[in-house]
Amino acid sequence: MLRATAVALFACAFHAWIFVVGGIDANYIPFNSVEALDLSVDGGRWEEKAPMPTARLGLAVAASGTKLFAVGGSDGNRDFDALEIYESATDSWSAAAPMPTALSSTVSIFIEASRPAISLVFVSMVIRVIVVVTLILKMIWWRK
Numbered sequence: 306m307l308r309a310t311a312v313a314l315f316a317c318a319f320h321a322w323i324f325v326v327g328g329i330d331a332n333y334i335p336f337n338s339v340e341a342l343d344l345s346v347d348g349g350r351w352e353e354k355a356p357m358p359t360a361r362l363g364l365a366v367a368a369s370g371t372k373l374f375a376v377g378g379s380d381g382n383r384d385f386d387a388l389e390i391y392e393s394a395t396d397s398w399s400a401a402a403p404m405p406t407a408l409s410s411t412v413s414i415f416i417e418a419s420r421p422a423i424s425l426v427f428v429s430m431v432i433r434v435i436v437v438v439t440l441i442l443k444m445i446w447w448r449k
Contacts, residue, residue: 319368319393321345324354326375327361333381335360339391355396359387363409379409 316325323342329335337360343350357375364378364385373391375398377384384407391398 315364315366317366317368317373319373324366324368324373324391326357326366326373327364327378329362329381335362335378335380337361355391355398357391358389358398358400359385361385361387361409365408377404377408383407384409 315327316323319341321344323344325340325342326338327336328338337356337358339354339356341352341354343352359375359378361378361380365376367374367376371393373393375387375389375391377387379385386403386405386407388401388404389398390401
């Protein structure tokens with residue numbers, strides 16, 4: 306069953322699954338947990354998956370092929386440059402090269418290369434929304 310006390314987590318649709326990763330508890334302790342809802346089972350079934358190497362909140366997650374990509378995030382005090390990759394076939398995580406800039410409270414999108422014209426317009430609109438939402442979230446976070 307999904308952890309009821311988690312906030313600032315990220316969810317991502319992945320084939321017949323919905324993955325829920327990271328977040329923090331009521332004491333602002335970050336999680337590295339990964340839970341997945343299997344939608345192929347009648348009524349759905351929650352399963353725990355291999356935990357992320359880095360416990361964090363405010364991360365972004367995107368899916369492609371058999372992999373989930375966990376990007377950035379924070380421990381509540383500092384942002385991370387981490388990029389970690391989950392391989393669903395082996396239920397395991399590996400670290401990739403870190404990002405040039407540490408980021409948190411971001412959004413990730415996977416765009417199909419087969420529709421580049423539509424993708425570029427969509428990405429342009431999404432980037433504008435992401436910038437505004439990120440600024441608003443940062444302002445709210447700093448007020449705490």
